Amino acid sequence: MFDAYLYDHCRTPRGRGKPDGALHAATPIWLLRTLLQALRTRTQLDTALVDDVVLGCVTPIGEQGGDIARIAVLDAGWDQRVAGLTQSRFCASGLESVNLAAAKVASGFERLVVAGGVESMSRVAMGSDGGAWLQDERVIEAIGFVPQGISADLIATLEGFSREMLDDYAARSHARAAAARAAGRFEHALVPVHDAAGALLLAEDETIRPQTSAETLAALKPSFAKLGERFDAPALRKYPPATAIEHRHHAGNSSGIVDGAALVLVGSRAGGQAAGLRPRARIRAAAVTGSEPTIMLTGTTPACQKALRQAGMQPQDIDLWEINEAFAAVPLKTARDLGLDLDRVNVNGGAIALGHPLGATGAMLLGTLLDELERRDLQTGAVTLCVGGGMGIATVIERV
Numbered sequence: 001m002f003d004a005y006l007y008d009h010c011r012t013p014r015g016r017g018k019p020d021g022a023l024h025a026a027t028p029i030w031l032l033r034t035l036l037q038a039l040r041t042r043t044q045l046d047t048a049l050v051d052d053v054v055l056g057c058v059t060p061i062g063e064q065g066g067d068i069a070r071i072a073v074l075d076a077g078w079d080q081r082v083a084g085l086t087q088s089r090f091c092a093s094g095l096e097s098v099n100l101a102a103a104k105v106a107s108g109f110e111r112l113v114v115a116g117g118v119e120s121m122s123r124v125a126m127g128s129d130g131g132a133w134l135q136d137e138r139v140i141e142a143i144g145f146v147p148q149g150i151s152a153d154l155i156a157t158l159e160g161f162s163r164e165m166l167d168d169y170a171a172r173s174h175a176r177a178a179a180a181r182a183a184g185r186f187e188h189a190l191v192p193v194h195d196a197a198g199a200l201l202l203a204e205d206e207t208i209r210p211q212t213s214a215e216t217l218a219a220l221k222p223s224f225a226k227l228g229e230r231f232d233a234p235a236l237r238k239y240p241p242a243t244a245i246e247h248r249h250h251a252g253n254s255s256g257i258v259d260g261a262a263l264v265l266v267g268s269r270a271g272g273q274a275a276g277l278r279p280r281a282r283i284r285a286a287a288v289t290g291s292e293p294t295i296m297l298t299g300t301t302p303a304c305q306k307a308l309r310q311a312g313m314q315p316q317d318i319d320l321w322e323i324n325e326a327f328a329a330v331p332l333k334t335a336r337d338l339g340l341d342l343d344r345v346n347v348n349g350g351a352i353a354l355g356h357p358l359g360a361t362g363a364m365l366l367g368t369l370l371d372e373l374e375r376r377d378l379q380t381g382a383v384t385l386c387v388g389g390g391m392g393i394a395t396v397i398e399r400v
Helices: 028-043 068-075 093-107 137-143 148-159 163-182 225-238 269-275 300-311 329-338 361-376
Strands: 005-011 052-056 083-087 112-120 200-202 258-267 281-290 320-323 380-387 391-399
Touching: 005 028, 005 269, 005 361, 028 068, 028 112, 028 258, 052 068, 052 093, 068 083, 083 093, 093 112, 093 258, 093 281, 093 361, 093 391, 112 269, 112 361, 148 225, 148 329, 163 329, 258 269, 258 361, 281 300, 300 329, 300 380, 300 391, 320 329, 320 361, 361 380, 361 391
Parallel strands: 052 083, 052 112, 320 380
Antiparallel strands: 005 258, 005 281, 112 258, 281 391, 380 391
């Protein structure tokens, strides 16, 4: 087995995932083309040294279909010998790509792999690929499917997370993201997106709202109460201790719908040396796990515990954490389960402020974590995401 190292990473800004968002004019493949060309330039990379490009995409149809990873490699002008793979593990897809790349490198079969993901949520609507989970009534009944917002509200109800707690957390996400942007902490990773004529589309994340407060969020109505008229009952059948679901999540304390892409360059020591690159960190452990599919969003804790066991570590051994803010209840529960101080969690904000471009988010979180470890001169970090269908994913890294 070989160590898998992180050599570099980059990402687009996150643009509002609506027709009037700044990145709506950019196709998903244009976002990837932009990043692949930027990664080659900034690392002076001989692309012929790269064995594969592994990308996550949660809704791989239409403009995001047809193995977009391989087509993006060709469109970006990379060496035609570079292969491409597109995969989906729902919201974990971006981090799963990195973990798959690390496994390829650790096996010795490949020496340099680019991993990451893309999602243009303004152009390809979430859920538009369908599937039995959404469309087959027999499967819906058998699994006990409920929409994720119901699951998030169920967690908040069971854990006793009040509306005020959720809104306080969301306001903190915006405040931290705004401070990070103002301090230039995202600048190393960000690659501005221009159109084909060279006009700038977006240079900074579009959804951060520095003025957000718990008071302004308190005015928003719960988003999932109407859905609860159909789906509360099946959720409560599985979780009878909650006699009723309190609907506490809304657009302001849930992750934003955005467009974006991210890439991470993963390789062996020999692969990096051949490319003239210096490793910045190594992947110590990576894990996925299944969890109960109705509550769905609790897989972060067992995935983290599994990855930490692989690494021979405890939660307190991790200096910084990135816990995807799918809904405010998720990082709050994960931190409670693992005994984490929130001062070490999502220190530059998270998806509530920055947005959650489904297939790319995990790779973005990993890059943000690496940059912040270096900025603070800390050693170890962990990334985790809850995943649709009742799964979790976690990756542990250590600077070198």
